[in-house]
Amino acid sequence: MKEQIENLIKDVLKNIGIIEDISFNVEHPDDFKNGDYSTNIAMVCAKKISKNPRELAEKIVEELNKNLPKEIGKVEVAGAGFINFYLSREFFTDSVNKILEEKENWGKSNLLKSKKIMVEYTDPNPFKPFHIGHLMTNAIGESISRIVEFSGAETIRANYQGDVGPHVAKAVYGLMKFGMPDKNKTVSEQAQYIGKCYSDGSNLYDTDENAKKEIEVINKKIYERSNEEINTIYDYGRKITLDAFEEIYKLLGTKFKDGCSFFESVIAPIGEKIVRENIGKVFDESDGAIVFHGENYDKKLHTRVFINSQGLPTYETKEIGLTVTKFEKENPDISIVVTATEQAEYMKVVQKAISLIHPDLESRMKHITHGMMKFASGKMSSRKGNIVTGESLLHDSMNIVFEKVKDRELTEIEKKEISEIVGVSALKYSILKSSLGSDIVYDFEKSISFDGDSGPYLQYTAVRANSIIKKAEEFNTEDKNEIPNQISDLEKLIYQFPEVIKNSYIHLEPHHVATYLTHLASSFNSFYGNTKILVEDNKYAIYHLKLIESFYQTMKNGLWLLGIETPEKM
RNA sequence: GCGCCCGUAGCUCAACGGAUAGAGUACUUGUCUUCGGAACAAGUGAUGUGGGUUCGAUUCCUGCCGGGCGCACCA
Numbered sequence: 327m328k329e330q331i332e333n334l335i336k337d338v339l340k341n342i343g344i345i346e347d348i349s350f351n352v353e354h355p356d357d358f359k360n361g362d363y364s365t366n367i368a369m370v371c372a373k374k375i376s377k378n379p380r381e382l383a384e385k386i387v388e389e390l391n392k393n394l395p396k397e398i399g400k401v402e403v404a405g406a407g408f409i410n411f412y413l414s415r416e417f418f419t420d421s422v423n424k425i426l427e428e429k430e431n432w433g434k435s436n437l438l439k440s441k442k443i444m445v446e447y448t449d450p451n452p453f454k455p456f457h458i459g460h461l462m463t464n465a466i467g468e469s470i471s472r473i474v475e476f477s478g479a480e481t482i483r484a485n486y487q488g489d490v491g492p493h494v495a496k497a498v499y500g501l502m503k504f505g506m507p508d509k510n511k512t513v514s515e516q517a518q519y520i521g522k523c524y525s526d527g528s529n530l531y532d533t534d535e536n537a538k539k540e541i542e543v544i545n546k547k548i549y550e551r552s553n554e555e556i557n558t559i560y561d562y563g564r565k566i567t568l569d570a571f572e573e574i575y576k577l578l579g580t581k582f583k584d585g586c587s588f589f590e591s592v593i594a595p596i597g598e599k600i601v602r603e604n605i606g607k608v609f610d611e612s613d614g615a616i617v618f619h620g621e622n623y624d625k626k627l628h629t630r631v632f633i634n635s636q637g638l639p640t641y642e643t644k645e646i647g648l649t650v651t652k653f654e655k656e657n658p659d660i661s662i663v664v665t666a667t668e669q670a671e672y673m674k675v676v677q678k679a680i681s682l683i684h685p686d687l688e689s690r691m692k693h694i695t696h697g698m699m700k701f702a703s704g705k706m707s708s709r710k711g712n713i714v715t716g717e718s719l720l721h722d723s724m725n726i727v728f729e730k731v732k733d734r735e736l737t738e739i740e741k742k743e744i745s746e747i748v749g750v751s752a753l754k755y756s757i758l759k760s761s762l763g764s765d766i767v768y769d770f771e772k773s774i775s776f777d778g779d780s781g782p783y784l785q786y787t788a789v790r791a792n793s794i795i796k797k798a799e800e801f802n803t804e805d806k807n808e809i810p811n812q813i814s815d816l817e818k819l820i821y822q823f824p825e826v827i828k829n830s831y832i833h834l835e836p837h838h839v840a841t842y843l844t845h846l847a848s849s850f851n852s853f854y855g856n857t858k859i860l861v862e863d864n865k866y867a868i869y870h871l872k873l874i875e876s877f878y879q880t881m882k883n884g885l886w887l888l889g890i891e892t893p894e895k896m
Numbered sequence: 897g898c899g900c901c902c903g904u905a906g907c908u909c910a911a912c913g914g915a916u917a918g919a920g921u922a923c924u925u926g927u928c929u930u931c932g933g934a935a936c937a938a939g940u941g942a943u944g945u946g947g948g949u950u951c952g953a954u955u956c957c958u959g960c961c962g963g964g965c966g967c968a969c970c971a
Contacts, residue, residue, distance in 0.1 A: 353912065366914065369951065379951075405915045406951075451971085488971070590971095615969050626899055634969035641971050671900060671966045697901090697964080730934090760909060764902050765964065772908075772921075776934050779909075779920040786934055794931050801931085829912075841910060844919070855927095855936035895932090 327397065328352050328825065331363050331411055338389040344371060354825075358818050361402070361410030368407040379407030418813050419869075421821040425876035433823045433883050437831065438479035444658035445471045446484040448580070449665070452567040453489075453497035455521040456574055458699050459666055461716035462766075465757040466696055467664040468580050468889040469836035476887060477831050482656050484586040486648055489564055491590065492531075493524060495545035499537065500527030501559050502544075507566065514717070517570030520563050521715075574717060577750060579889050586656070588648055597647025598639040600683065601632050608682045618642070620675040623682070630675050645676045646683075653687060660690050662834070667695040694834055697765035699757070722770070724749030727782075731896065744896050748782050751890040755781030758888050759840045779844055781890055784881065787847040788892045791878040794859065798871050801860045806867035816853045816877060819846050823880050827887065836888060843884045850877050 331352050339348075350367040368383035375382075383403040390401050390409075399414035425432045447467020450460045467483075475481040488494075500523030501507075507516035530537035547553045548560055575581065601609055601616060609616050614635035620627025632643045652661055663673070673693045681688035701714075728745035736744070759779065760766050776782040823842070830838040859870045882892045 351912070351914085353914090355915075356911075356918070357915080360915065364915085369914080373951070408915065491971075493971080612968080617968065628899080628967050630967090631969040636969080638969090640969065644971090666965090667901070668965055669971090672971095674900090695901090695965095756908095767908065769908070769921095775921090777921075783920095783934075786932090790932055790935090797931055832912090837910085841919085845910095848919080851935065852937090854931085855933095858931070860931045896934090 327413075327417075327821075328363065330395070330397070331365070334390060334395075335365060335367055335386070338386050339367075339371075341389055342385060344375065348374070354822060355408075355410065358815060360404060360408070362413045362818060363411040365409050365411075366407075368403075368409060372407065383407045383409050413813075413818075415809070415811065415813060418817040418821070419809060422817065422869075422872050422876045425820070425879055426872060429879060430883065432879055433476060433827055433887075435477050435824055435828065437477040437828060438474055441479045441660070442482065442656065442658045443474045443479040444482040444484055444586075444652060444656055444661045445474070445664065446486055446652070446662070447471075447664040448575075449486045450571055451488040451493060452564050452571075453494050453520055453524050454567075455518070455524075455715040456571060456717050458714060458716045458719060461578075461719065461753065462696055462699055462757050463664050463666065464575075464578055464580060465754045465889060466694075466762065466836060468578065469754075469758055469839075469887060470662065470664065470694070470834060472887050472889060473827060473831050473834075473836065473839070476827055476883075482586055482658060483580065483582045484588065484652065485582045486588045486590075486593075487568075488590040490548060490594070492541070492545055493528070494560070495541045495548060496527035496531055497521075497524035497563060498527075498544050498548065498556060498559050499530070499541045500524060501563060502555075503527070503530075506559070506562065513566060513569045514573060516566045518717075520567055570717075574720070577720065577746060578754075579750070579891070588651065590644055593647040593651060594639050594644050595647070596651055597643040597645070598633065600646055600650060601639070601643050604683055608679055618675065618679045620678055623678055627675050627678055628671070630672065632679075642672070642676050642679075645673075646680055649677075649680055649687070649691065650684070653684075653690075658690070660692060662692045662694060664694050664696070667697055669693075670695045692834070694762060696762045699768045700765055701768055701770070720749065720753060723752050727752070730776075736895070740895070744893050747891045747893050748785060748896060751781030751785055751885075753781075754889055755784070755840060758836045759844075761835055761837050778848075781885075781888075782896075784843050784847050784885060785890070785893060785896060787850055788878055788881040788885070789894070789896050790854065791850065791874050791881070792892075792894065794854075795871065795875055795878065798860060798867075801867070803867050803871070806865050807869070808865045809869050810866050814853055814873070816846075816849045816873065819849050820873075820876060820880055823884065830887075839884055839887050843881060843888075846877070846880065846884070850874075850881075 335350070348367070348370055350365055350370045352363055352365045355361055355364045368386060369379045372379035372382050380403060387401050387403055387409060394401070397414055397417040399412045402410050402412070404410050445467055448460055448464040450456050471481050471483050497520060501520065504523055504526065507519040509516070527541065531541050544556060547556050551557055605611065605616060609618050609632055615631045616633035617629050617631050619629050621629065630642050631640050633639055649661070652658070665673070670693070677691050677693065680691070724745045727748045728741060731741050731744055734741070756768055757766065772780070776786060826838055826842040830836060857870065858864060859867060859874070864870065885892050
């Protein structure tokens, strides 16, 4: 529709003798009383041809009115020279029908057709807890994956996990000292125990000289796989913690592509080889280490160490190995990496180094970053008094939802499913509702309050819509097939869904979808609160039901883009 | 010190350079013998600060103030 209006305007400009190539906007005004679309063309042109913008606007409208397509009801001049387009009843009725036809495909586009996009996100480390940062990165990465997928791209979900290095040695040391986890306990409990061994081992490393020495020996043996006992402990701990991550991914709705869970143990030697091959070309020796002088290429970059003076590869080198491996394995058109902002500057340097070795990759690497999660209440401990991890936050959220639905008329299985779906939604929405730039403040109480600006509110609104659709099956709609002349705000919002997704993709910002859905839900609730549908004297019942159904479909598809499921009831 | 990001109602967040800066929450008031009240309707309340560019600036440039992150052998 937007393109159609743009073309109409271009034709008119030609007709009235303005052939200049001028860039102008066609957008949705904030207020529906200013039309469904609006353009600033007259104001942009007026100056160039030194004319009064309002007069020019009048003239353009006069031309437009000569040949108005059926989708446009009327065109008006307003304000300083805006031209406002009001869409017709026919347009809205058609778009409702279109949504009902397209169903789960409603909102999909071909914007990224035949493009392959890899998204790497989450990146937790085996032997360590799944913390809140991982939860954030996962929510954002999953949503971005779904947005590009909906835009027609072949999407590859990838994950990168540090399964070797000092943190692993500390955990293995802890396991040797305090004993292996109880195999009768759940995977999650065993993983928590291993996480505790890591943190205890880490403390000893800092405070106890002997422990430090032992851990360094263990670290070396893990790399070499030279000690039977250590290998057994390592293999078991790695498996348990990875299995625990899988359980979390399942709850969060993430499935990484087979073969695209990359591990540091495999990646590190690949990176090291590349760096060593490029010493003297890209990398230099300095104080016994191999470094990259970023500032030689761009004043805003800095120097980073790629191989330390003991000859060991650093994270920078591994990143090179990872990037090259990704492109060799899947050859994506674009490779997106999602991490916290603290890695922003580091990544710029690494990507510069990579693009010197592989110039063709420069424009295909994208890094998007997000802030940290802070807590409104200041309480950093979970309900059980432990440090809040991503996993504990998730379970606390689900438990609170469970308490809320405890007394409802639902089966135990339904209650459990609902707590999972709604608990995840509360967290994800809190993360995804803001733009990615700065830190977010997480208010635990607010996110599960179910009011207004929350994931559960959106789900609740969808459930209400679904409920009335179900109820309508037993309602006699005969002779209730008139179409109202008046166009509701709900209709004016609903057809914009594909444009919102496009906008979200262009900026790689999921919050546009979240903001839109909240606006949409409030518009639905307003419609619902003011319109009696299943009553005998509603001659518009059939159309109203269609409208509600198209709302439900839009909300469901929109929530999916945020990685949130829509429950049947709650 | 240098670089990157950010300062919007009491609080948490929106606003492709456009119209009267929108929501939620909190507070005040009203609606309803509910097609799921976890609702609807109304009111109060904001662009850190000084310049500049523009027909038009929360948005772009710049000075200052205030926060976050990063700046060589951690990941």
